[in-house]
Amino acid sequence: MSDIESHPERPAPTLRYKSGSTVRTIETVAPQSTVSRIRRAAPLNHIHAAPKLTANHNRKHLREPCAEFLGTLILVFFGTAANCQTVLLSNGTQAKGGWLSGAIGWGVGIALGVFVSAAVSGGHINPAVTLTQAIFRRFPWKKVPFYWGAQLLGAFFGSLVTYGIYRNAIDQFEGKGVRTVPGTAGLFGTFPLDYVPADQLYDILLIILTTVVAFFNEVGGIGCSDPLLGLQFLATIFLVLSIFAATDRNNGPSSPALVAVAVFFAMTGITAAMGAQTSFAMNPARDLGPRMMSAMFYGRKVFTFRHNYWIWGPIIADFSGALAAATLYDLLIYVGSDSPIAYR
Template sequence: MLSTPNQPTGHLLREPAAEFLGTMILIVFGTGVNCQVALSGNTAVSGSPKGDYLSISFGWAVGAALGVWVSGGITGGHINPAVTLASAIFRGFSWKKVPIYILAQILGACTGAGLVYANYHRAIDIFEGGPGVRTVPGSASLFTTFAMDYLSNAQCFYSEALGTAILLLVVFAVTDKRNGPPPNGMVPLVIFITILGEGACLGMQTGYALNPARDLGPRLMCWMAGYGRQVWNYRSQYWLYTPIIGPIVGGLLGAAVYDAFIFTGSESIFNKPYSAARLRRLQSPAESKGKTIPSGENAV
């Protein structure tokens, strides 16, 4: 983006700032509910539990909806690198903005996790058994994702890819003007329902990252907060192939399925050859009208 005389310098920061804040809100609510539910289960922290797994599903759904509401009017509310990449490939979103959006999303997620960590720092000390004690997965799992021990690496990848494919299919459907989109301002409600459903139905095994920034940002925070290199070494670089590559691959597959079978807009790579042919057909009659057909007496 280039600044113009009518645009203040701050205008250039609106889009990355919106993605930063939207993703930060997502992580504040999501990791916040993780901490409240898990830490309150320790009697030294709380006299009674403050929530259960359903609370976690609701917390993440609320965070996703509010994050999209905060950023939606400025950027469309990506708050997820998988959404940004799919938008660039299938919806003509500017590739120049892709790295800026993704960086803003990761930084927003890292900041959101840091805010929650500061809020629950003392409770985490009690949970871990002493000040400064930090274990992986342990309390690190309150901020970033780890899989159930019985899952193979391939199953972990599949679980995240499946969940994100469904998410992107819904995102592309709800933003398709030719497919009965919801009224203005109601997209966050659809995202709320989607994340609530994914958490309640598919989230147990890997923690349903569904979003590379949601895992990488808090993982960076954990590393800086003293959890050590184990956050990166867990299960042979689990952090890379499951919560980052898995959602990206799954998101692109979900977007491709929607566009291949339902979407009719010319923005999609699936429809560009058809759109070009249709444009040529529309232009042909107009061109023929402008041509003079020679009469028989002038023809050679």
């Protein structure tokens, strides 16, 4: 016999009293036994659900970084795979793609990455976007490091998958075991074209600390007029402006699907118009993750090439461009109360 069966509830006693000529009967509530109170308050089957609730709680906190990881992986895989197919599988008589196919590959990658992650994490898939959301849209700062880490890992593994698929094609293209920088390393990371003199690149930090005009007109050093790194800055402005406009609720209802379509056209257009000279990073994770991956096979030269170009172009120029874009949008267009510089 169970404990519950051995503790039956007592029937409720009745009280009778006389009020004038009327006899009234009142039923009182019997005190419940300890066992019955436990049974009613917390059924036994709920006790076994506690581990499941804990697992769901932990999973809830991981969903956003996981969405950023997966979205960035999709972006980088589609983009770098399009690069590899266009370059490695072409020959003198038949091309397997052109600049447009690469632009579409990156456009599809960012659209699918945003579509997969937008409803869960906001679909940043770009550290520069995460930073602008924290500064201009009250995105929680405590989440920023986790988003950045997830985005970097996603970019790393996305490019690693591409390298695994096209490793034999790289061997055939360059020679078995031969890996050159920029060469085929440029299929994964971003590198400027060869006609940019090396001494134009290392002083960009000085230019950023002066004025935006100097950044465009004298990128790389005082007196230099080649604006290749400024293209990274300008391309990121166009991309982030498109993202801010697509997610601005004052422009109309937005959904992950509509945002994905908007960034597809933005990415494809930017790549087709300005991508050739600097490989259109516009995303610090998109460059740093694949660069870290390629360092395992190409060596440290992927970081030291052209006076550490990867710092000045894909990192500093991209973050600067994103901040400039957010500032411009909020000053000229945005009317929401969550921006530190926009007013209703």
